[in-house]
Amino acid sequence: MAVEVRSQSAFATAQRRFEAAADVIGMSEDQRCLLREIKRELVVHFPVRQDDGSVRVFTGYRVQHNEARGPVKGGIRYHPSVALDEVRALAMWMTWKCGVVGIPYGGAKGGVDVDPRLLSRNELEHLTRRFASEIAILIGPERDIPAPDLGTDAQIMAWIMDTISMHSGHSVTASVTGKPVDVGGSEGRQEAAGRGVTYLSLEALKYLHIEDETPTVAVQGFGKVGASTARLLTEAGLRVVAVSDSRGGVHNPKGLDLEALLEHRQVRGGVSGFKKAEDVTNEELLALPVTVLVPAANENQITQANADRVQARLVTEAANAAVTPEADRVLHDRGVFLVPDILANAGGVIASYFEWVQDLQAFFWEEEEVNTKLHHIITRAFYDVLHTSVNKRVDMRTAAYVIAVQRVANATTVRGIYP
Ligand code: NAD
Numbered sequence: 001m002a003v004e005v006r007s008q009s010a011f012a013t014a015q016r017r018f019e020a021a022a023d024v025i026g027m028s029e030d031q032r033c034l035l036r037e038i039k040r041e042l043v044v045h046f047p048v049r050q051d052d053g054s055v056r057v058f059t060g061y062r063v064q065h066n067e068a069r070g071p072v073k074g075g076i077r078y079h080p081s082v083a084l085d086e087v088r089a090l091a092m093w094m095t096w097k098c099g100v101v102g103i104p105y106g107g108a109k110g111g112v113d114v115d116p117r118l119l120s121r122n123e124l125e126h127l128t129r130r131f132a133s134e135i136a137i138l139i140g141p142e143r144d145i146p147a148p149d150l151g152t153d154a155q156i157m158a159w160i161m162d163t164i165s166m167h168s169g170h171s172v173t174a175s176v177t178g179k180p181v182d183v184g185g186s187e188g189r190q191e192a193a194g195r196g197v198t199y200l201s202l203e204a205l206k207y208l209h210i211e212d213e214t215p216t217v218a219v220q221g222f223g224k225v226g227a228s229t230a231r232l233l234t235e236a237g238l239r240v241v242a243v244s245d246s247r248g249g250v251h252n253p254k255g256l257d258l259e260a261l262l263e264h265r266q267v268r269g270g271v272s273g274f275k276k277a278e279d280v281t282n283e284e285l286l287a288l289p290v291t292v293l294v295p296a297a298n299e300n301q302i303t304q305a306n307a308d309r310v311q312a313r314l315v316t317e318a319a320n321a322a323v324t325p326e327a328d329r330v331l332h333d334r335g336v337f338l339v340p341d342i343l344a345n346a347g348g349v350i351a352s353y354f355e356w357v358q359d360l361q362a363f364f365w366e367e368e369e370v371n372t373k374l375h376h377i378i379t380r381a382f383y384d385v386l387h388t389s390v391n392k393r394v395d396m397r398t399a400a401y402v403i404a405v406q407r408v409a410n411a412t413t414v415r416g417i418y419p
Pocket of ligand 1: 152222345346
C-alpha cells in the first residue's frame with residue numbers, strides 16, 4: 001500500500017486537495033480551471049565542470065503556479081528526487097501557503113536533480129551560479145523571488161543573488177531571500193520556519209487543553225527546520241525525546257541534550273550512535289508515544305500504512321506533504337489534531353516576506369521585531385483556520401485550503417480575468 005501511495009503524482013495530490021477546498025467553497029468550473037493549472041514552467045539542462053575536469057549535465061526547474069496576489073515566491077531544492085511533477089506540486093502549495101497567511105505573493109518552486117552532499121564546495125558554487133543564470137529570465141524582486149529549501153542554504157542564496165546581480169549590473173538583494181545577514185538577509189530568517197512550527201504547536205496545545213505536565217516531542221528530520229524547532233520547543237519547556245535524519249534517529253524518554261547531539265552530528269555526520277540515547281529507525285520514531293510529532297524531513301512520511309501507529313495527540317506538519325491524503329483521514333478519524341503543512345511551515349515564507357520588504361526599503365529590523373511580527377501573522381492565521389474548520393465542519397487542512405483558495409480566487413476575480 002505504501003508503495004502505491006509513494007508512486008502517486010505529487011501534483012495530482014495537490015490538485016485533489018485544491019478540488020476538495022473548491023467543493024467546500026462551491027467554486028465554479030470557470031474559476032477552478034485556472035487555479036488548478038500551472039502558469040509557467042521552465043526546465044533547463046546545464047553543464048557543470050567537475051573538480052576532476054569532467055563535465056556533468058544537470059537538470060533544473062523553475063515553476064510558477066499563480067501570480068494573482070503578487071510576485072511569485074518559493075524555495076529552491078537540491079535533492080536527487082527533484083522532478084517536474086514534484087516541483088509543480090510544491091509551487092501550487094506555495095500559492096496556498098502565501099494565501100493562508102495573507103502575504104502578497106503567488107507560488108513558485110525550483111530545484112535541481114542533484115545530491116549536494118556528493119559535490120565539493122567548488123562544484124556546488126558552479127552548479128548554483130550556472131542554474132541561477134539559466135533561470136535568471138524569470139527571477140527578480142517584482143517577478144519571482146527564490147529562497148532556501150531542502151538541500152540549499154544561505155550561502156547558496158548568496159551565490160544566486162550575486163549571479164542575478166551580475167546579470168543586472170547592480171546589486172539586486174531583493175531578488176532572493178534567506179540570504180546571510182551580511183548581504184541583505186533578515187535577522188531571524190534562518191530559524192523562522194522552525195519558529196513558526198513552534199508558535200503553532202504551542203497554540204494548538206493550548207487549544208487542545210493538553211494537560212501533560214511536560215509535553216513530549218519527536219522530530220523527524222534534523223535539518224534547518226527540524227533542528228531549530230527542536231531547540232525552540234525545548235526552550236518553551238517541552239521535552240524533545242527523539243530526532244532523526246535520513247540515516248536514522250535517536251530516542252531518550254528523559255529528553256535529548258540537543259547541544260551535545262549537535263556536536264555529535266558535527267563529528268559523525270548524523271545523529272545515530274549518540275551515546276546518551278537509543279538508536280531508532282525513522283519508522284519507529286513516527287510511532288513513539290509522544291504528545292507532539294513534527295515531521296520535518298520530506299514528503300509521504302505518514303501514509304495509510306503507518307498512520308494508525310501514530311500515538312501523538314498533535315502532528316505539526318513542518319515538511320511539505322509529509323502526511324498523505326489517505327493518512328489525513330486516518331489521523332482525523334483517530335482524533336489526532338493536525339496543523340497542516342501550508343500553515344505549519346509558513347514561518348519561513350513570512351520571514352522571507354519581511355526580508356524582501358527590508359531589502360526594498362534598505363532599512364533593516366531588529367530580530368525582536370521580526371519575531372513579534374511573525375508571531376502575530378502566524379497566530380492570526382492559526383485562528384482563522386481553526387474557526388473555518390469549526391464553522392464549516394471540515395478538518396484543519398481543508399480549512400486552510402478553503403481560506404487560501406478563496407483569497408486567490410478573490411484576487412483573480414477582482415483583477416478581472418473572468419468576463
Ligand atoms: P534540510 O535539508 O535542512 O533538512 C532536512 C532533514 O531531513 C535532514 O536532517 C535530512 O537528513 C533529513 N531527512 C531527509 N530525508 C529523510 C527521511 N527519509 N527520513 C528522515 N529524515 C530525513 O531541509 P529543511 O530546509 O529543514 O526542510 C525540511 C522540510 O521543510 C522540507 O519539506 C521543506 O520543503 C520544508 N520547508 C523548509 C523551509 C525552510 O525555510 N528551510 C520553509 C518551509 C518549508
